[in-house]
Amino acid sequence: MKIGIGLYRYMLNKENYRFAKQAGCTHIIAHLVDYYRGQNGVHGTDEVKNMGESLANEDVWSYESIQKLKNEVEEEGLTLYAIENFAPADWYDVLLDGPKKEEQIERLKQIIRNVGKAGIPVFGYNFSIAGVWGHLRRPLARGGAVSVGFSDKEGAKQTPIKNGQIWNMTYDENVEGYIDEITTEQLWDRLTYFLNELVPVAEEAGVVLAAHPDDPPLKTLRGTPRLVYQPHLYQKLLDIYPSKSNALEFCMGTIQEMTEGNIYDAIEQYGSQEKLAYVHFRNVKGKVPEYHEVFVDEGDIDMVKALKLLKKHNFDGVLIPDHTPLFDTENPWHMGMAHAIGYIKGIYDAVVKE
Numbered sequence: 001m002k003i004g005i006g007l008y009r010y011m012l013n014k015e016n017y018r019f020a021k022q023a024g025c026t027h028i029i030a031h032l033v034d035y036y037r038g039q040n041g042v043h044g045t046d047e048v049k050n051m052g053e054s055l056a057n058e059d060v061w062s063y064e065s066i067q068k069l070k071n072e073v074e075e076e077g078l079t080l081y082a083i084e085n086f087a088p089a090d091w092y093d094v095l096l097d098g099p100k101k102e103e104q105i106e107r108l109k110q111i112i113r114n115v116g117k118a119g120i121p122v123f124g125y126n127f128s129i130a131g132v133w134g135h136l137r138r139p140l141a142r143g144g145a146v147s148v149g150f151s152d153k154e155g156a157k158q159t160p161i162k163n164g165q166i167w168n169m170t171y172d173e174n175v176e177g178y179i180d181e182i183t184t185e186q187l188w189d190r191l192t193y194f195l196n197e198l199v200p201v202a203e204e205a206g207v208v209l210a211a212h213p214d215d216p217p218l219k220t221l222r223g224t225p226r227l228v229y230q231p232h233l234y235q236k237l238l239d240i241y242p243s244k245s246n247a248l249e250f251c252m253g254t255i256q257e258m259t260e261g262n263i264y265d266a267i268e269q270y271g272s273q274e275k276l277a278y279v280h281f282r283n284v285k286g287k288v289p290e291y292h293e294v295f296v297d298e299g300d301i302d303m304v305k306a307l308k309l310l311k312k313h314n315f316d317g318v319l320i321p322d323h324t325p326l327f328d329t330e331n332p333w334h335m336g337m338a339h340a341i342g343y344i345k346g347i348y349d350a351v352v353k354e
């Protein structure tokens with residue numbers, strides 16, 4: 001079991017690699033999709049503001065660019081463990097079953113081959129139409145610290161998704177109208193196509209595909225169906241294509257937000273199958289449709305109990321905070337991450353090293 005940190009594309013620099021190393025991380029999860037550019041680690045989105053513009057066919061996905069990133073991370077004594085998320089502009093018709101589906105699935109295959117050739121073992125993804133949406137920034141963590149959350153009462157109105165937008169990003173501003181209606185069955189069929197096409201390529205490339213659940217974990221969001229909005233639905237995804245390369249980006253916060261099951265049973269169920277590729281080790285208070293993220297040591301999850309279960313099942317992946325409340329200080333994101341990583345290291349030393 002390793003401790004790491006996720007860095008958005010605008011955070012991928014030597015300063016943050018050195019910060020991660022000094023905080024005690026050994027591994028990096030890199031986001032190459034250019035969302036949240038210029039913001040500060042806790043990002044709200046609503047009917048108007050999404051995660052930003054997504055560009056297609058960027059060079060950042062080439063083998064040479066990925067290998068260069070890996071070399072830069074390794075120069076600071078860290079390991080690049082995973083890339084998290086495809087660019088919506090590169091796979092929108094895979095999600096929408098549109099005319100460019102075949103062309104785009106071939107691009108995803110090449111990206112996975114590039115990641116494998118660079119020796120990066122994991123690729124995280126979120127098979128979602130609406131994406132991670134409706135994150136509300138509120139001062140609800142300890143001491144009034146600002147964090148993200150979701151609220152039917154206070155949050156954004158669930159407006160329909162416009163054409164040219166998907167996964168809470170914009171890939172084409174010049175189209176009118178709204179996306180076609182999609183049934184839950186249709187979306188599961190599209191995920192099946194995605195896995196049937198991509199898992200064999202991932203197996204050959206030595207890459208594990210790791211699925212993130214739907215956050216917020218609602219059955220539908222903005223008029224679109226969701227796939228993994230309860231813990232048991234992760235098993236349906238895994239059973240589509242049983243393979244070492246079909247695994248989970250196990251977001252503890254999102255699973256805790258779910259209204260069925262519990263995080264501990266979920267760790268038992270999927271940890272016992274050795275299906276946890278890496279873990280978003282983060283904590284929340286509440287459940288959909290009313291929850292908010294809190295500091296890792298003050299939420300509804302007993303993180304020590306969760307860590308003991310991960311140890312019980314010999315989890316050998318990476319724990320990352322993913323995101324965390326911001327401190328009311330200079331460098332609010334770094335302070336939040338330093339606190340989270342310090343806590344994780346503390347309980348790790350007490351639980352895992354004993």
Ligand SMILES: O=C(O)[C@@H](O)[C@@H](O)[C@H](O)[C@H](O)CO
Pocket residue numbers: 084085125126132212215251254280322
């Ligand atoms: O659920 C959340 O809020 C996060 O875990 C996601 O934003 C995560 O960063 C993934 O990249 C979403 O695909």
